[in-house]
Amino acid sequence: MRAAMTDIARLHLTTHPGLEDIVVAEFRERAAAAGLTEEALSAEPAGFRGRVEVAAPLEEPELVALARSMRSIHHVLRPVLKLELEPGRELAQLDAALRAAEIPELGPETSFRITPTRHGTHDFTSMDMARVAGAAVQAKTGAPVDLERFDVEIRVDLVERDLAVAVQLTREPLSRRFAKPYEQRVSLKADMAYAMLRLAGYPGPGAKLLDPFCGTGTILLEAGEVWPGVIRVGSDFDPRAVEGAWRNLVANRLEEGARIVRADARRLAEELGEGGFARIVTNPPFGRVIGRGIHFFEFYLRMLASARRVLAPWGRMVVLAQRRDALRAAVEHHGHFRIVHARVVDMSRLFVGLFVLAPRE
Ligand SMILES: C[S@@+](CC[C@H](N)C(=O)[O-])C[C@H]1O[C@@H](n2cnc3c(N)ncnc32)[C@H](O)[C@@H]1O
Incomplete structure:
Protein backbone atom coordinates (compact mmCIF):
# COMPACT_ATOMS: atom_id res chain seq x y z
CA MET A 1 0.00 0.00 0.00
CA LEU A 169 17.45 -6.36 8.81
CA THR A 170 19.02 -9.30 6.94
CA ARG A 171 20.48 -12.29 8.79
CA GLU A 172 22.46 -13.95 6.04
CA PRO A 173 24.12 -11.76 3.41
CA LEU A 174 21.89 -11.60 0.32
CA SER A 175 24.96 -12.47 -1.74
CA ARG A 176 24.89 -15.99 -0.25
CA ARG A 177 22.09 -17.05 -2.53
CA PHE A 178 23.36 -20.21 -4.18
CA ALA A 179 23.67 -23.70 -2.78
CA LYS A 180 27.30 -24.78 -3.20
CA PRO A 181 27.86 -28.50 -2.63
CA TYR A 182 31.30 -27.83 -4.16
CA GLU A 183 33.33 -25.07 -2.52
CA GLN A 184 36.87 -23.85 -3.04
CA ARG A 185 39.07 -22.03 -0.57
CA VAL A 186 38.16 -18.74 -2.21
CA SER A 187 35.19 -18.06 -4.39
CA LEU A 188 33.56 -14.96 -5.72
CA LYS A 189 30.54 -13.50 -3.98
CA ALA A 190 27.39 -13.51 -6.08
CA ASP A 191 26.94 -9.73 -5.78
CA MET A 192 30.37 -9.22 -7.35
CA ALA A 193 29.45 -11.66 -10.12
CA TYR A 194 26.27 -9.61 -10.68
CA ALA A 195 28.27 -6.37 -10.90
CA MET A 196 30.68 -7.95 -13.39
CA LEU A 197 27.81 -9.15 -15.59
CA ARG A 198 26.24 -5.72 -15.47
CA LEU A 199 29.46 -4.07 -16.56
CA ALA A 200 29.80 -6.61 -19.38
CA GLY A 201 26.29 -5.76 -20.61
CA TYR A 202 23.55 -8.25 -21.54
CA PRO A 203 24.47 -9.77 -24.90
CA GLY A 204 20.96 -10.92 -25.88
CA PRO A 205 19.31 -14.35 -26.04
CA GLY A 206 21.29 -17.10 -27.73
CA ALA A 207 24.60 -15.26 -27.25
CA LYS A 208 27.43 -17.14 -25.53
CA LEU A 209 29.13 -16.28 -22.24
CA LEU A 210 32.42 -17.84 -21.12
CA ASP A 211 34.09 -17.95 -17.71
CA PRO A 212 37.50 -19.55 -18.37
CA PHE A 213 38.44 -19.72 -14.64
CA CYS A 214 35.05 -20.91 -13.49
CA GLY A 215 36.04 -22.43 -10.12
CA THR A 216 32.82 -23.08 -8.19
CA GLY A 217 30.79 -21.48 -10.99
CA THR A 218 29.50 -18.32 -9.28
CA ILE A 219 29.49 -16.25 -12.49
CA LEU A 220 27.65 -19.00 -14.39
CA LEU A 221 25.12 -19.38 -11.57
CA GLU A 222 24.45 -15.66 -11.42
CA ALA A 223 24.18 -15.41 -15.22
CA GLY A 224 21.73 -18.32 -15.18
CA GLU A 225 19.37 -16.17 -13.16
CA VAL A 226 19.93 -12.70 -14.60
CA TRP A 227 20.61 -13.60 -18.23
CA PRO A 228 18.12 -16.35 -19.10
CA GLY A 229 18.55 -17.47 -22.69
CA VAL A 230 22.28 -16.74 -22.74
CA ILE A 231 24.34 -19.89 -23.34
CA ARG A 232 26.82 -20.29 -20.49
CA VAL A 233 30.15 -22.06 -20.81
CA GLY A 234 32.56 -22.52 -17.93
CA SER A 235 36.07 -23.92 -18.12
CA ASP A 236 38.76 -24.70 -15.60
CA PHE A 237 41.95 -26.75 -15.77
CA ASP A 238 41.22 -28.50 -12.49
CA PRO A 239 38.99 -31.56 -13.08
CA ARG A 240 37.57 -31.20 -9.54
CA ALA A 241 36.32 -27.71 -10.44
CA VAL A 242 34.86 -28.95 -13.75
CA GLU A 243 32.87 -31.62 -11.94
CA GLY A 244 32.14 -29.40 -8.90
CA ALA A 245 30.90 -26.37 -10.85
CA TRP A 246 28.52 -28.67 -12.70
CA ARG A 247 27.25 -30.07 -9.39
CA ASN A 248 26.65 -26.50 -8.20
CA LEU A 249 24.66 -25.66 -11.33
CA VAL A 250 22.55 -28.79 -10.87
CA ALA A 251 22.00 -28.05 -7.15
CA ASN A 252 20.50 -24.69 -8.15
CA ARG A 253 18.61 -26.08 -11.19
CA LEU A 254 20.61 -23.79 -13.45
CA GLU A 255 22.29 -26.42 -15.61
CA GLU A 256 20.02 -25.99 -18.62
CA GLY A 257 21.83 -23.95 -21.26
CA ALA A 258 25.17 -24.44 -19.48
CA ARG A 259 28.27 -26.54 -20.13
CA ILE A 260 31.52 -26.97 -18.23
CA VAL A 261 34.67 -28.15 -19.98
CA ARG A 262 38.20 -28.80 -18.92
CA ALA A 263 40.57 -26.30 -20.50
CA ASP A 264 43.64 -24.26 -19.71
CA ALA A 265 42.70 -20.57 -19.90
CA ARG A 266 45.96 -19.96 -21.75
CA ARG A 267 44.89 -22.30 -24.58
CA LEU A 268 41.14 -21.83 -24.95
CA ALA A 269 40.72 -21.89 -28.73
CA GLU A 270 41.93 -25.52 -28.95
CA GLU A 271 38.93 -26.57 -26.84
CA LEU A 272 36.35 -23.89 -27.63
CA GLY A 273 37.01 -22.75 -31.21
CA GLU A 274 37.52 -19.22 -32.54
CA GLY A 275 35.38 -16.12 -32.06
CA GLY A 276 32.17 -17.67 -30.75
CA PHE A 277 31.76 -15.82 -27.46
CA ALA A 278 29.96 -12.52 -27.01
CA ARG A 279 31.12 -12.12 -23.42
CA ILE A 280 33.97 -13.37 -21.28
CA VAL A 281 33.45 -12.60 -17.58
CA THR A 282 35.99 -14.01 -15.18
CA ASN A 283 38.22 -13.74 -12.15
CA PRO A 284 41.60 -15.34 -12.68
CA PRO A 285 43.34 -16.63 -9.55
CA PHE A 286 44.65 -14.08 -7.09
CA GLY A 287 48.18 -14.14 -5.71
CA ARG A 288 47.22 -16.01 -2.57
CA VAL A 289 46.16 -19.09 -4.49
CA ILE A 290 48.41 -19.04 -7.51
CA GLY A 291 51.60 -19.04 -5.45
CA ARG A 292 54.46 -16.62 -5.15
CA GLY A 293 56.49 -17.95 -8.06
CA ILE A 294 54.04 -16.88 -10.74
CA HIS A 295 54.79 -13.93 -12.94
CA PHE A 296 51.47 -12.12 -13.26
CA PHE A 297 52.38 -10.07 -16.29
CA GLU A 298 53.17 -13.24 -18.27
CA PHE A 299 50.11 -15.00 -16.95
CA TYR A 300 47.75 -12.16 -17.89
CA LEU A 301 49.41 -11.79 -21.26
CA ARG A 302 48.80 -15.43 -22.14
CA MET A 303 45.25 -15.25 -20.79
CA LEU A 304 44.50 -12.18 -22.95
CA ALA A 305 45.98 -13.73 -26.09
CA SER A 306 43.92 -16.85 -25.56
CA ALA A 307 40.72 -14.92 -24.69
CA ARG A 308 41.09 -12.71 -27.75
CA ARG A 309 40.89 -15.75 -30.03
CA VAL A 310 37.63 -17.10 -28.58
CA LEU A 311 35.93 -13.69 -28.20
CA ALA A 312 33.86 -12.24 -31.06
CA PRO A 313 35.38 -9.03 -32.53
CA TRP A 314 32.43 -7.04 -31.16
CA GLY A 315 32.54 -8.85 -27.79
CA ARG A 316 33.43 -7.66 -24.30
CA MET A 317 35.62 -9.13 -21.59
CA VAL A 318 35.30 -8.32 -17.90
CA VAL A 319 38.22 -9.32 -15.68
CA LEU A 320 38.79 -8.97 -11.98
CA ALA A 321 42.52 -8.64 -11.42
CA GLN A 322 44.35 -8.40 -8.16
CA ARG A 323 47.53 -7.19 -9.84
CA ARG A 324 46.09 -4.09 -11.47
CA ASP A 325 49.36 -2.75 -12.86
CA ALA A 326 50.32 -6.12 -14.31
CA LEU A 327 46.95 -6.36 -16.06
CA ARG A 328 47.25 -2.85 -17.50
CA ALA A 329 50.78 -3.56 -18.68
CA ALA A 330 49.67 -6.86 -20.25
CA VAL A 331 46.77 -5.17 -22.10
CA GLU A 332 49.12 -2.52 -23.42
CA HIS A 333 51.81 -4.98 -24.43
CA HIS A 334 49.36 -7.41 -26.05
CA GLY A 335 47.83 -4.54 -28.04
CA HIS A 336 44.67 -6.34 -29.19
CA PHE A 337 42.38 -5.06 -26.44
CA ARG A 338 41.61 -1.61 -25.11
CA ILE A 339 40.40 -0.84 -21.59
CA VAL A 340 36.95 0.73 -21.86
CA HIS A 341 36.30 0.90 -18.12
CA ALA A 342 38.35 0.35 -14.97
CA ARG A 343 37.65 0.72 -11.28
CA VAL A 344 39.00 -0.45 -7.95
CA VAL A 345 36.85 -2.56 -5.65
CA ASP A 346 37.60 -3.33 -2.02
CA MET A 347 37.06 -7.06 -1.50
CA SER A 348 37.65 -7.59 2.22
CA ARG A 349 40.62 -5.16 2.15
CA LEU A 350 42.00 -6.62 -1.05
CA PHE A 351 41.92 -3.77 -3.58
CA VAL A 352 41.21 -5.44 -6.88
CA GLY A 353 40.83 -3.98 -10.34
CA LEU A 354 37.65 -4.52 -12.28
CA PHE A 355 38.35 -4.02 -15.99
CA VAL A 356 36.11 -4.01 -19.04
CA LEU A 357 38.06 -4.78 -22.21
CA ALA A 358 37.01 -4.48 -25.84
CA PRO A 359 38.93 -5.97 -28.78
CA ARG A 360 40.72 -3.43 -30.95
CA GLU A 361 39.73 -3.52 -34.61
C1 LIG B 1 39.89 -17.40 -8.35
S1 LIG B 1 39.24 -18.98 -8.79
C2 LIG B 1 37.80 -18.57 -9.63
C3 LIG B 1 36.68 -18.51 -8.67
C4 LIG B 1 35.34 -18.54 -9.29
N1 LIG B 1 34.96 -17.28 -9.91
C5 LIG B 1 34.33 -18.91 -8.22
O1 LIG B 1 33.43 -18.14 -7.97
O2 LIG B 1 34.47 -19.97 -7.61
C6 LIG B 1 40.32 -19.53 -9.89
C7 LIG B 1 40.04 -20.86 -10.62
O3 LIG B 1 40.91 -20.82 -11.73
C8 LIG B 1 41.43 -22.11 -11.98
N2 LIG B 1 42.67 -21.93 -12.74
C9 LIG B 1 43.88 -21.46 -12.32
N3 LIG B 1 44.74 -21.38 -13.35
C10 LIG B 1 44.05 -21.80 -14.46
C11 LIG B 1 44.38 -21.92 -15.83
N4 LIG B 1 45.60 -21.63 -16.30
N5 LIG B 1 43.43 -22.36 -16.67
C12 LIG B 1 42.20 -22.67 -16.24
N6 LIG B 1 41.83 -22.58 -14.94
C13 LIG B 1 42.74 -22.15 -14.07
C14 LIG B 1 41.59 -22.75 -10.62
O4 LIG B 1 41.54 -24.17 -10.76
C15 LIG B 1 40.37 -22.16 -9.88
O5 LIG B 1 39.28 -23.03 -9.96
Whole structure:
Protein backbone atom coordinates (compact mmCIF):
# COMPACT_ATOMS: atom_id res chain seq x y z
CA MET A 1 0.00 0.00 0.00
CA ARG A 2 1.31 3.47 -0.89
CA ALA A 3 1.91 5.60 2.20
CA ALA A 4 1.12 9.31 2.41
CA MET A 5 3.76 11.41 0.62
CA THR A 6 5.16 12.55 3.92
CA ASP A 7 6.00 8.99 5.05
CA ILE A 8 9.40 8.28 3.64
CA ALA A 9 11.11 5.01 4.48
CA ARG A 10 14.89 5.16 4.50
CA LEU A 11 17.38 2.28 4.39
CA HIS A 12 21.06 1.66 3.97
CA LEU A 13 22.24 -1.04 1.58
CA THR A 14 25.74 -2.48 1.91
CA THR A 15 28.05 -3.63 -0.87
CA HIS A 16 31.73 -3.94 -1.73
CA PRO A 17 33.20 -0.42 -1.59
CA GLY A 18 33.61 0.59 -5.24
CA LEU A 19 30.26 -0.83 -6.37
CA GLU A 20 27.98 1.85 -4.87
CA ASP A 21 26.97 3.21 -8.29
CA ILE A 22 25.84 -0.25 -9.36
CA VAL A 23 23.62 -0.49 -6.28
CA VAL A 24 22.15 2.94 -7.07
CA ALA A 25 21.42 1.93 -10.67
CA GLU A 26 19.90 -1.40 -9.67
CA PHE A 27 17.72 0.21 -7.00
CA ARG A 28 16.42 2.80 -9.45
CA GLU A 29 15.53 0.09 -11.97
CA ARG A 30 13.73 -2.04 -9.42
CA ALA A 31 11.90 0.95 -7.96
CA ALA A 32 10.76 1.99 -11.46
CA ALA A 33 9.56 -1.56 -12.15
CA ALA A 34 7.59 -1.36 -8.88
CA GLY A 35 5.85 1.79 -10.15
CA LEU A 36 7.80 4.46 -8.26
CA THR A 37 8.64 7.60 -10.18
CA GLU A 38 12.18 8.98 -10.28
CA GLU A 39 11.13 12.15 -8.46
CA ALA A 40 9.62 10.20 -5.57
CA LEU A 41 12.74 8.33 -4.57
CA SER A 42 16.34 8.92 -3.75
CA ALA A 43 19.36 6.62 -3.97
CA GLU A 44 22.80 8.02 -3.22
CA PRO A 45 26.09 6.78 -1.81
CA ALA A 46 25.61 7.19 1.95
CA GLY A 47 28.94 8.98 2.46
CA PHE A 48 30.20 5.83 4.15
CA ARG A 49 32.29 3.29 2.27
CA GLY A 50 30.27 0.49 0.71
CA ARG A 51 26.92 1.98 1.61
CA VAL A 52 24.02 3.41 -0.34
CA GLU A 53 21.14 5.28 1.22
CA VAL A 54 17.75 4.75 -0.41
CA ALA A 55 14.49 6.47 0.43
CA ALA A 56 11.02 6.18 -1.03
CA PRO A 57 7.42 7.02 -0.12
CA LEU A 58 6.62 3.49 0.99
CA GLU A 59 5.91 1.70 4.26
CA GLU A 60 9.22 0.41 5.61
CA PRO A 61 8.38 -3.31 5.01
CA GLU A 62 7.66 -2.51 1.34
CA LEU A 63 10.99 -0.78 0.90
CA VAL A 64 12.71 -3.65 2.72
CA ALA A 65 11.05 -6.15 0.34
CA LEU A 66 12.25 -4.09 -2.64
CA ALA A 67 15.78 -3.99 -1.21
CA ARG A 68 15.76 -7.73 -0.51
CA SER A 69 15.07 -8.43 -4.16
CA MET A 70 18.35 -6.76 -5.14
CA ARG A 71 21.39 -8.68 -6.38
CA SER A 72 24.17 -6.11 -5.92
CA ILE A 73 24.02 -5.89 -2.11
CA HIS A 74 25.03 -7.80 1.00
CA HIS A 75 22.79 -6.44 3.73
CA VAL A 76 19.79 -4.18 4.32
CA LEU A 77 20.09 -1.84 7.31
CA ARG A 78 17.86 0.65 9.03
CA PRO A 79 20.13 3.54 9.96
CA VAL A 80 20.01 4.60 13.61
CA LEU A 81 22.67 7.31 13.70
CA LYS A 82 25.69 8.74 11.92
CA LEU A 83 28.29 10.80 13.72
CA GLU A 84 31.76 12.20 13.26
CA LEU A 85 33.78 11.31 16.36
CA GLU A 86 36.45 13.43 18.01
CA PRO A 87 39.82 11.74 18.42
CA GLY A 88 40.36 10.66 22.01
CA ARG A 89 36.66 10.80 22.91
CA GLU A 90 35.32 8.14 20.55
CA LEU A 91 34.08 5.60 23.08
CA ALA A 92 32.49 8.24 25.33
CA GLN A 93 30.70 9.71 22.32
CA LEU A 94 29.53 6.29 21.17
CA ASP A 95 28.14 5.66 24.65
CA ALA A 96 26.31 9.00 24.79
CA ALA A 97 24.91 8.70 21.26
CA LEU A 98 23.49 5.24 21.92
CA ARG A 99 21.98 6.24 25.25
CA ALA A 100 20.09 8.96 23.34
CA ALA A 101 19.15 6.82 20.31
CA GLU A 102 15.69 5.34 19.71
CA ILE A 103 15.73 1.68 18.68
CA PRO A 104 12.04 0.76 18.59
CA GLU A 105 12.72 -2.95 17.99
CA LEU A 106 14.30 -3.32 21.43
CA GLY A 107 12.74 -3.82 24.83
CA PRO A 108 13.22 -6.15 27.84
CA GLU A 109 11.85 -9.12 25.83
CA THR A 110 14.05 -8.75 22.74
CA SER A 111 17.67 -9.82 22.81
CA PHE A 112 20.30 -8.16 20.68
CA ARG A 113 23.92 -8.37 19.72
CA ILE A 114 26.37 -5.74 18.57
CA THR A 115 28.45 -6.48 15.48
CA PRO A 116 31.36 -4.03 15.32
CA THR A 117 33.72 -3.23 12.45
CA ARG A 118 36.57 -0.76 12.57
CA HIS A 119 38.87 0.61 9.87
CA GLY A 120 41.60 3.12 10.60
CA THR A 121 43.95 3.86 13.46
CA HIS A 122 42.37 4.04 16.89
CA ASP A 123 43.63 3.33 20.37
CA PHE A 124 40.80 0.91 21.08
CA THR A 125 39.62 -2.34 19.49
CA SER A 126 36.34 -3.28 17.84
CA MET A 127 35.60 -5.42 20.89
CA ASP A 128 35.87 -2.25 23.03
CA MET A 129 33.32 -0.62 20.71
CA ALA A 130 30.98 -3.61 21.07
CA ARG A 131 31.31 -3.58 24.86
CA VAL A 132 30.55 0.15 25.18
CA ALA A 133 27.71 0.05 22.63
CA GLY A 134 26.21 -3.08 24.22
CA ALA A 135 26.15 -1.55 27.70
CA ALA A 136 24.61 1.70 26.41
CA VAL A 137 21.86 -0.06 24.43
CA GLN A 138 21.11 -2.36 27.36
CA ALA A 139 20.88 0.60 29.76
CA LYS A 140 18.60 2.52 27.38
CA THR A 141 16.22 -0.26 26.31
CA GLY A 142 16.47 -2.94 29.01
CA ALA A 143 17.10 -5.50 26.25
CA PRO A 144 19.43 -8.42 27.07
CA VAL A 145 22.53 -9.24 25.04
CA ASP A 146 22.59 -12.68 23.40
CA LEU A 147 25.50 -13.26 21.07
CA GLU A 148 24.15 -16.52 19.63
CA ARG A 149 20.37 -16.39 19.63
CA PHE A 150 19.79 -12.65 19.26
CA ASP A 151 16.56 -11.20 17.89
CA VAL A 152 18.08 -7.95 16.66
CA GLU A 153 21.56 -7.36 15.24
CA ILE A 154 22.98 -3.90 15.70
CA ARG A 155 25.91 -2.89 13.55
CA VAL A 156 28.41 -0.39 14.84
CA ASP A 157 30.81 0.56 12.05
CA LEU A 158 33.68 2.98 12.41
CA VAL A 159 35.77 4.19 9.46
CA GLU A 160 38.49 6.56 10.71
CA ARG A 161 36.29 9.14 12.49
CA ASP A 162 32.94 8.30 10.87
CA LEU A 163 30.60 6.26 13.01
CA ALA A 164 27.42 4.61 11.71
CA VAL A 165 25.01 2.62 13.86
CA ALA A 166 22.24 0.62 12.21
CA VAL A 167 19.82 -2.24 12.78
CA GLN A 168 20.66 -5.04 10.35
CA LEU A 169 17.45 -6.36 8.81
CA THR A 170 19.02 -9.30 6.94
CA ARG A 171 20.48 -12.29 8.79
CA GLU A 172 22.46 -13.95 6.04
CA PRO A 173 24.12 -11.76 3.41
CA LEU A 174 21.89 -11.60 0.32
CA SER A 175 24.96 -12.47 -1.74
CA ARG A 176 24.89 -15.99 -0.25
CA ARG A 177 22.09 -17.05 -2.53
CA PHE A 178 23.36 -20.21 -4.18
CA ALA A 179 23.67 -23.70 -2.78
CA LYS A 180 27.30 -24.78 -3.20
CA PRO A 181 27.86 -28.50 -2.63
CA TYR A 182 31.30 -27.83 -4.16
CA GLU A 183 33.33 -25.07 -2.52
CA GLN A 184 36.87 -23.85 -3.04
CA ARG A 185 39.07 -22.03 -0.57
CA VAL A 186 38.16 -18.74 -2.21
CA SER A 187 35.19 -18.06 -4.39
CA LEU A 188 33.56 -14.96 -5.72
CA LYS A 189 30.54 -13.50 -3.98
CA ALA A 190 27.39 -13.51 -6.08
CA ASP A 191 26.94 -9.73 -5.78
CA MET A 192 30.37 -9.22 -7.35
CA ALA A 193 29.45 -11.66 -10.12
CA TYR A 194 26.27 -9.61 -10.68
CA ALA A 195 28.27 -6.37 -10.90
CA MET A 196 30.68 -7.95 -13.39
CA LEU A 197 27.81 -9.15 -15.59
CA ARG A 198 26.24 -5.72 -15.47
CA LEU A 199 29.46 -4.07 -16.56
CA ALA A 200 29.80 -6.61 -19.38
CA GLY A 201 26.29 -5.76 -20.61
CA TYR A 202 23.55 -8.25 -21.54
CA PRO A 203 24.47 -9.77 -24.90
CA GLY A 204 20.96 -10.92 -25.88
CA PRO A 205 19.31 -14.35 -26.04
CA GLY A 206 21.29 -17.10 -27.73
CA ALA A 207 24.60 -15.26 -27.25
CA LYS A 208 27.43 -17.14 -25.53
CA LEU A 209 29.13 -16.28 -22.24
CA LEU A 210 32.42 -17.84 -21.12
CA ASP A 211 34.09 -17.95 -17.71
CA PRO A 212 37.50 -19.55 -18.37
CA PHE A 213 38.44 -19.72 -14.64
CA CYS A 214 35.05 -20.91 -13.49
CA GLY A 215 36.04 -22.43 -10.12
CA THR A 216 32.82 -23.08 -8.19
CA GLY A 217 30.79 -21.48 -10.99
CA THR A 218 29.50 -18.32 -9.28
CA ILE A 219 29.49 -16.25 -12.49
CA LEU A 220 27.65 -19.00 -14.39
CA LEU A 221 25.12 -19.38 -11.57
CA GLU A 222 24.45 -15.66 -11.42
CA ALA A 223 24.18 -15.41 -15.22
CA GLY A 224 21.73 -18.32 -15.18
CA GLU A 225 19.37 -16.17 -13.16
CA VAL A 226 19.93 -12.70 -14.60
CA TRP A 227 20.61 -13.60 -18.23
CA PRO A 228 18.12 -16.35 -19.10
CA GLY A 229 18.55 -17.47 -22.69
CA VAL A 230 22.28 -16.74 -22.74
CA ILE A 231 24.34 -19.89 -23.34
CA ARG A 232 26.82 -20.29 -20.49
CA VAL A 233 30.15 -22.06 -20.81
CA GLY A 234 32.56 -22.52 -17.93
CA SER A 235 36.07 -23.92 -18.12
CA ASP A 236 38.76 -24.70 -15.60
CA PHE A 237 41.95 -26.75 -15.77
CA ASP A 238 41.22 -28.50 -12.49
CA PRO A 239 38.99 -31.56 -13.08
CA ARG A 240 37.57 -31.20 -9.54
CA ALA A 241 36.32 -27.71 -10.44
CA VAL A 242 34.86 -28.95 -13.75
CA GLU A 243 32.87 -31.62 -11.94
CA GLY A 244 32.14 -29.40 -8.90
CA ALA A 245 30.90 -26.37 -10.85
CA TRP A 246 28.52 -28.67 -12.70
CA ARG A 247 27.25 -30.07 -9.39
CA ASN A 248 26.65 -26.50 -8.20
CA LEU A 249 24.66 -25.66 -11.33
CA VAL A 250 22.55 -28.79 -10.87
CA ALA A 251 22.00 -28.05 -7.15
CA ASN A 252 20.50 -24.69 -8.15
CA ARG A 253 18.61 -26.08 -11.19
CA LEU A 254 20.61 -23.79 -13.45
CA GLU A 255 22.29 -26.42 -15.61
CA GLU A 256 20.02 -25.99 -18.62
CA GLY A 257 21.83 -23.95 -21.26
CA ALA A 258 25.17 -24.44 -19.48
CA ARG A 259 28.27 -26.54 -20.13
CA ILE A 260 31.52 -26.97 -18.23
CA VAL A 261 34.67 -28.15 -19.98
CA ARG A 262 38.20 -28.80 -18.92
CA ALA A 263 40.57 -26.30 -20.50
CA ASP A 264 43.64 -24.26 -19.71
CA ALA A 265 42.70 -20.57 -19.90
CA ARG A 266 45.96 -19.96 -21.75
CA ARG A 267 44.89 -22.30 -24.58
CA LEU A 268 41.14 -21.83 -24.95
CA ALA A 269 40.72 -21.89 -28.73
CA GLU A 270 41.93 -25.52 -28.95
CA GLU A 271 38.93 -26.57 -26.84
CA LEU A 272 36.35 -23.89 -27.63
CA GLY A 273 37.01 -22.75 -31.21
CA GLU A 274 37.52 -19.22 -32.54
CA GLY A 275 35.38 -16.12 -32.06
CA GLY A 276 32.17 -17.67 -30.75
CA PHE A 277 31.76 -15.82 -27.46
CA ALA A 278 29.96 -12.52 -27.01
CA ARG A 279 31.12 -12.12 -23.42
CA ILE A 280 33.97 -13.37 -21.28
CA VAL A 281 33.45 -12.60 -17.58
CA THR A 282 35.99 -14.01 -15.18
CA ASN A 283 38.22 -13.74 -12.15
CA PRO A 284 41.60 -15.34 -12.68
CA PRO A 285 43.34 -16.63 -9.55
CA PHE A 286 44.65 -14.08 -7.09
CA GLY A 287 48.18 -14.14 -5.71
CA ARG A 288 47.22 -16.01 -2.57
CA VAL A 289 46.16 -19.09 -4.49
CA ILE A 290 48.41 -19.04 -7.51
CA GLY A 291 51.60 -19.04 -5.45
CA ARG A 292 54.46 -16.62 -5.15
CA GLY A 293 56.49 -17.95 -8.06
CA ILE A 294 54.04 -16.88 -10.74
CA HIS A 295 54.79 -13.93 -12.94
CA PHE A 296 51.47 -12.12 -13.26
CA PHE A 297 52.38 -10.07 -16.29
CA GLU A 298 53.17 -13.24 -18.27
CA PHE A 299 50.11 -15.00 -16.95
CA TYR A 300 47.75 -12.16 -17.89
CA LEU A 301 49.41 -11.79 -21.26
CA ARG A 302 48.80 -15.43 -22.14
CA MET A 303 45.25 -15.25 -20.79
CA LEU A 304 44.50 -12.18 -22.95
CA ALA A 305 45.98 -13.73 -26.09
CA SER A 306 43.92 -16.85 -25.56
CA ALA A 307 40.72 -14.92 -24.69
CA ARG A 308 41.09 -12.71 -27.75
CA ARG A 309 40.89 -15.75 -30.03
CA VAL A 310 37.63 -17.10 -28.58
CA LEU A 311 35.93 -13.69 -28.20
CA ALA A 312 33.86 -12.24 -31.06
CA PRO A 313 35.38 -9.03 -32.53
CA TRP A 314 32.43 -7.04 -31.16
CA GLY A 315 32.54 -8.85 -27.79
CA ARG A 316 33.43 -7.66 -24.30
CA MET A 317 35.62 -9.13 -21.59
CA VAL A 318 35.30 -8.32 -17.90
CA VAL A 319 38.22 -9.32 -15.68
CA LEU A 320 38.79 -8.97 -11.98
CA ALA A 321 42.52 -8.64 -11.42
CA GLN A 322 44.35 -8.40 -8.16
CA ARG A 323 47.53 -7.19 -9.84
CA ARG A 324 46.09 -4.09 -11.47
CA ASP A 325 49.36 -2.75 -12.86
CA ALA A 326 50.32 -6.12 -14.31
CA LEU A 327 46.95 -6.36 -16.06
CA ARG A 328 47.25 -2.85 -17.50
CA ALA A 329 50.78 -3.56 -18.68
CA ALA A 330 49.67 -6.86 -20.25
CA VAL A 331 46.77 -5.17 -22.10
CA GLU A 332 49.12 -2.52 -23.42
CA HIS A 333 51.81 -4.98 -24.43
CA HIS A 334 49.36 -7.41 -26.05
CA GLY A 335 47.83 -4.54 -28.04
CA HIS A 336 44.67 -6.34 -29.19
CA PHE A 337 42.38 -5.06 -26.44
CA ARG A 338 41.61 -1.61 -25.11
CA ILE A 339 40.40 -0.84 -21.59
CA VAL A 340 36.95 0.73 -21.86
CA HIS A 341 36.30 0.90 -18.12
CA ALA A 342 38.35 0.35 -14.97
CA ARG A 343 37.65 0.72 -11.28
CA VAL A 344 39.00 -0.45 -7.95
CA VAL A 345 36.85 -2.56 -5.65
CA ASP A 346 37.60 -3.33 -2.02
CA MET A 347 37.06 -7.06 -1.50
CA SER A 348 37.65 -7.59 2.22
CA ARG A 349 40.62 -5.16 2.15
CA LEU A 350 42.00 -6.62 -1.05
CA PHE A 351 41.92 -3.77 -3.58
CA VAL A 352 41.21 -5.44 -6.88
CA GLY A 353 40.83 -3.98 -10.34
CA LEU A 354 37.65 -4.52 -12.28
CA PHE A 355 38.35 -4.02 -15.99
CA VAL A 356 36.11 -4.01 -19.04
CA LEU A 357 38.06 -4.78 -22.21
CA ALA A 358 37.01 -4.48 -25.84
CA PRO A 359 38.93 -5.97 -28.78
CA ARG A 360 40.72 -3.43 -30.95
CA GLU A 361 39.73 -3.52 -34.61
C1 LIG B 1 39.89 -17.40 -8.35
S1 LIG B 1 39.24 -18.98 -8.79
C2 LIG B 1 37.80 -18.57 -9.63
C3 LIG B 1 36.68 -18.51 -8.67
C4 LIG B 1 35.34 -18.54 -9.29
N1 LIG B 1 34.96 -17.28 -9.91
C5 LIG B 1 34.33 -18.91 -8.22
O1 LIG B 1 33.43 -18.14 -7.97
O2 LIG B 1 34.47 -19.97 -7.61
C6 LIG B 1 40.32 -19.53 -9.89
C7 LIG B 1 40.04 -20.86 -10.62
O3 LIG B 1 40.91 -20.82 -11.73
C8 LIG B 1 41.43 -22.11 -11.98
N2 LIG B 1 42.67 -21.93 -12.74
C9 LIG B 1 43.88 -21.46 -12.32
N3 LIG B 1 44.74 -21.38 -13.35
C10 LIG B 1 44.05 -21.80 -14.46
C11 LIG B 1 44.38 -21.92 -15.83
N4 LIG B 1 45.60 -21.63 -16.30
N5 LIG B 1 43.43 -22.36 -16.67
C12 LIG B 1 42.20 -22.67 -16.24
N6 LIG B 1 41.83 -22.58 -14.94
C13 LIG B 1 42.74 -22.15 -14.07
C14 LIG B 1 41.59 -22.75 -10.62
O4 LIG B 1 41.54 -24.17 -10.76
C15 LIG B 1 40.37 -22.16 -9.88
O5 LIG B 1 39.28 -23.03 -9.96
